[in-house]
Amino acid sequence: MKKKENNKVSILYRTTSMLMLTFILISCTPSFIPTPINTTEEVLTENAVIPTLPALFQSNYSNPLDTPHTYIQDSCQYIVNRWNRLNAEPGTVVMILMLHDIITTPSEIDGDAGDVDINDLRKIISQLKFQGFEAINTKQFLAFMERNVKIPPRSVLIIQDGIHGLENYNKGFREHWEKWNWPVVNGWVSQPNMDDQLWTDNIALENEGFVDHQAQGVTDGTLLSDDSSKVVIARELKGSLIPFEEQYRKNPIAIIWPNGGFGQRPVAAARLLNYQLGFTTNSRGPVMYNWVPLANEFDPERPSFIPEGTFNDPLMTLPRYWPHEALNAIDQVRITNNEAKAYAEANKAAEFEYYRVVCEPIYGPMPTP
Numbered sequence: 001m002k003k004k005e006n007n008k009v010s011i012l013y014r015t016t017s018m019l020m021l022t023f024i025l026i027s028c029t030p031s032f033i034p035t036p037i038n039t040t041e042e043v044l045t046e047n048a049v050i051p052t053l054p055a056l057f058q059s060n061y062s063n064p065l066d067t068p069h070t071y072i073q074d075s076c077q078y079i080v081n082r083w084n085r086l087n088a089e090p091g092t093v094v095m096i097l098m099l100h101d102i103i104t105t106p107s108e109i110d111g112d113a114g115d116v117d118i119n120d121l122r123k124i125i126s127q128l129k130f131q132g133f134e135a136i137n138t139k140q141f142l143a144f145m146e147r148n149v150k151i152p153p154r155s156v157l158i159i160q161d162g163i164h165g166l167e168n169y170n171k172g173f174r175e176h177w178e179k180w181n182w183p184v185v186n187g188w189v190s191q192p193n194m195d196d197q198l199w200t201d202n203i204a205l206e207n208e209g210f211v212d213h214q215a216q217g218v219t220d221g222t223l224l225s226d227d228s229s230k231v232v233i234a235r236e237l238k239g240s241l242i243p244f245e246e247q248y249r250k251n252p253i254a255i256i257w258p259n260g261g262f263g264q265r266p267v268a269a270a271r272l273l274n275y276q277l278g279f280t281t282n283s284r285g286p287v288m289y290n291w292v293p294l295a296n297e298f299d300p301e302r303p304s305f306i307p308e309g310t311f312n313d314p315l316m317t318l319p320r321y322w323p324h325e326a327l328n329a330i331d332q333v334r335i336t337n338n339e340a341k342a343y344a345e346a347n348k349a350a351e352f353e354y355y356r357v358v359c360e361p362i363y364g365p366m367p368t369p
Contacts, residue, residue: 091341187216
């Protein structure tokens with residue numbers, strides 16, 4: 001009798017184990033590509049000719065040291081996301097702008113390269129709209145960069161660094177929010193003992209959807225690097241999490257690197273804290289899905305630019321344009337969008353052939369026309 005009971009227990013245990021294993025396997029199946037139906041080794045013979053993917057698009061406007069870096073490991077996933085008709089069209093480009101203070105009178109100018117005259121800001125935004133750009137927020141940007149989720153073919157992410165009150169946003173951006181639904185991203189410094197009115201104003205702006213607050217450390221003047229102590233790195237990166245949760249009712253998904261300082265260790269620490277984007281002050285150009293211009297070596301002509309290409313994490317070391325560069329750069333970004341789109345169309349057949357030979361035996365047919 002005892003032996004039968006043990007057999008029942010054993011059968012029950014094996015059945016439960018199989019059910020748990022099945023659940024785990026189902027849970028781990030990628031949602032962005034079809035479920036694999038076979039393995040490469042089982043389908044591709046040693047005599048199969050593997051097509052070569054086209055070379056990565058190169059922009060004529062990039063500095064020779066600023067080369068495009070990719071971050072999607074699976075070529076099949078990349079091709080599916082790139083050509084899915086429900087996603088952003090190939091060649092979609094994002095121009096990331098960086099602002100500090102908005103200057104309304106000449107006496108306020110203090111030489112900060114990030115400061116912008118109110119009239120110049122209006123010219124920049126007017127020219128962006130005229131050339132077919134639309135503003136997006138950080139959540140939209142992340143979805144695009146990770147999965148090529150649909151955004152306007154020419155998009156702009158406007159980031160204003162530092163703590164600002166209601167007047168700043170009303171004079172600099174309110175009219176564009178009300179006319180075109182253009183949001184602005186704020187790099188919020190989570191200083192202790194914050195003025196209550198500043199919190200009240202910015203919580204209202206966040207809830208309105210007008211201002212998208214993201215983290216920019218907790219201490220003015222801090223410059224993170226690989227020489228920073230663990231205590232300082234933790235203070236600046238973890239210090240934003242509780243205030244954001246308590247006041248904005250969200251977790252920041254981006255770190256706007258305080259004063260442009262970062263390094264391999266701060267980037268790794270930010271990833272551990274679930275930051276998914278990082279913005280530098282390196283001005284290297286626009287970005288596209290699986291395409292971020294970065295440098296692998298130091299450039300003596302741009303000594304303030306930290307070489308970030310060897311960090312192997314492009315999404316945490318994203319470039320931004322300074323205000324004084326913006327007007328000239330808009331034309332270049334627009335042309336880059338057109339050229340990247342044309343390049344993609346010219347190489348579409350080659351990418352589809354690669355998918356047919358390499359990916360289709362594993363993931364099934366391309367899910368879109």
